Amino acid sequence: MSRLVFAAIADDDTGASDLAGMLAEQGMRTLLVIDLPTVEQFLHWSDGYQAVVMAEGTRNLPPLVAQERTRQAIRTLKERNPRVFQIKYCSTFDSTPEGNIGPSIDAALDELNEEFTIALPALPVNGRTTYQGYHFVNGQLLSDSSMRDHPLTPMTNPNLVDLLSRQTKRPVGLAAYADVEGGADQLTRCFQRLQEQGVSIAVVDCLNNTHLRTIVRAASDLRLLTGSSAFGIELPAIFRERGWISDQMEGMDAPDAAPGDDGCLLVAGSCSVATQSQNEWLALQEGVSVQHLNPRELLDDEFNVAAIVAQVRNQLAAGRHCLLKTTETPAEVRQMQEWGARQGLSIPDLGQRIAYAVADLIREILQNQNVCGLVIAGGETSGALCRRLELGALRVGRNIEPGVPLCFSLGRFRLPVVLKSGNFGSRDFYGKALRAIAQPNRHLV
Numbered sequence: 001m002s003r004l005v006f007a008a009i010a011d012d013d014t015g016a017s018d019l020a021g022m023l024a025e026q027g028m029r030t031l032l033v034i035d036l037p038t039v040e041q042f043l044h045w046s047d048g049y050q051a052v053v054m055a056e057g058t059r060n061l062p063p064l065v066a067q068e069r070t071r072q073a074i075r076t077l078k079e080r081n082p083r084v085f086q087i088k089y090c091s092t093f094d095s096t097p098e099g100n101i102g103p104s105i106d107a108a109l110d111e112l113n114e115e116f117t118i119a120l121p122a123l124p125v126n127g128r129t130t131y132q133g134y135h136f137v138n139g140q141l142l143s144d145s146s147m148r149d150h151p152l153t154p155m156t157n158p159n160l161v162d163l164l165s166r167q168t169k170r171p172v173g174l175a176a177y178a179d180v181e182g183g184a185d186q187l188t189r190c191f192q193r194l195q196e197q198g199v200s201i202a203v204v205d206c207l208n209n210t211h212l213r214t215i216v217r218a219a220s221d222l223r224l225l226t227g228s229s230a231f232g233i234e235l236p237a238i239f240r241e242r243g244w245i246s247d248q249m250e251g252m253d254a255p256d257a258a259p260g261d262d263g264c265l266l267v268a269g270s271c272s273v274a275t276q277s278q279n280e281w282l283a284l285q286e287g288v289s290v291q292h293l294n295p296r297e298l299l300d301d302e303f304n305v306a307a308i309v310a311q312v313r314n315q316l317a318a319g320r321h322c323l324l325k326t327t328e329t330p331a332e333v334r335q336m337q338e339w340g341a342r343q344g345l346s347i348p349d350l351g352q353r354i355a356y357a358v359a360d361l362i363r364e365i366l367q368n369q370n371v372c373g374l375v376i377a378g379g380e381t382s383g384a385l386c387r388r389l390e391l392g393a394l395r396v397g398r399n400i401e402p403g404v405p406l407c408f409s410l411g412r413f414r415l416p417v418v419l420k421s422g423n424f425g426s427r428d429f430y431g432k433a434l435r436a437i438a439q440p441n442r443h444l445v
Contacts, residue, residue: 011104022402030050046080088226216230270377288320389409
């Protein structure tokens with residue numbers, strides 16, 4: 001069994017898919033693993049792959065729990081002795097004030113016995129940039145962007161050096177714009193200087209793709225990297241230079257094809273502006289049926305599951321696509337959170353209950369109904385569905401759009417799967433996803 005080149009631990013499923021898709025887009029044979037498998041499962045699944053990304057769902061867990069899950073994942077990954085590790089988090093730095101990002105980085109540094117790493121949340125291709133340690137989304141400060149209204153992880157502090165310092169026991173510093181602009185050698189010297197000053201984690205400014213190439217080159221000798229999926233864009237070229245990966249690999253069999261006569265099922269649990277626009281486009285431009293799932297009704301024991309299941313199955317069996325959404329406006333989300341508080345539910349607990357209620361409904365729909373593919377929008381919804389459907393592991397294909405690949409489930413339901421972060425994708429993304437599902441072999445790596 002060959003040595004693994006790259007291994008990452010992601011804090012949610014769409015983030016894992018994002019990074020895995022970037023690696024696959026650069027020609028690396030990549031496996032996405034849902035949750036922590038046994039060592040035997042991991043060794044079996046990962047045979048023949050050059051990169052593995054584990055989706056550990058740590059984003060909304062208590063810091064100590066997130067830390068321990070990260071430790072366990074690294075111990076499993078070390079069975080394949082990866083050359084490079086990454087702690088993957090969102091390019092909008094989604095996290096609670098206490099973590100999970102800092103505790104996960106601490107766990108990784110401890111477990112790998114490393115003293116220094118960088119934090120690179122920037123992803124210029126998707127409009128995420130960092131300047132003087134302050135983070136921006138499409139030119140807006142993180143705290144002024146739509147992320148300020150995120151129902152589970154509202155981002156109100158754009159100063160990432162300050163924010164990360166509140167989450168970790170280690171000193172956090174800044175590798176600022178001037179050193180990044182100076183090129184890879186100057187930035188490498190900056191990293192060395194920060195280490196000499198006692199810094200363990202360096203947040204790195206990044207405004208464009210040229211900066212990204214400089215940063216990855218300067219950090220390429222680190223055993224541990226942390227940040228967004230941006231590493232997946234630039235690292236494969238360095239791996240090729242070093243002879244760690246080759247394009248001349250024995251081919252893998254194509255995944256089992258899903259039945260082609262049935263419709264695709266799309267599930268949107270995100271309340272992001274991007275996903276709301278995509279939902280509207282699908283209904284208006286493609287005429288796809290949209291079923292709105294009221295979150296409060298979903299959590300009611302009297303909710304009529306059978307009626308929704310029968311209606312959706314009929315549409316899928318007739319070859320028509322169907323979208324199920326829980327998307328609400330920020331005001332309606334706040335009303336739901338207030339209702340949850342009256343029931344004694346914290347915001348993370350309420351979000352998880354809604355996500356798993358949706359997942360249970362989808363599992364019921366799929367019990368006796370084929371679909372040509374599954375498209376899921378939203379990190380929490382994706383996480384719940386991947387686990388309820390026992391997808392296990394996914395072979396990752398090339399990107400449909402940056403950060404959103406077409407995947408192929410290797411678990412209980414063997415079918416094309418698309419996991420999309422709520423904030424990602426163009427207005428007509430669903431249309432592109434449906435076309436990719438119709439021609440899956442074009443995306444194989």
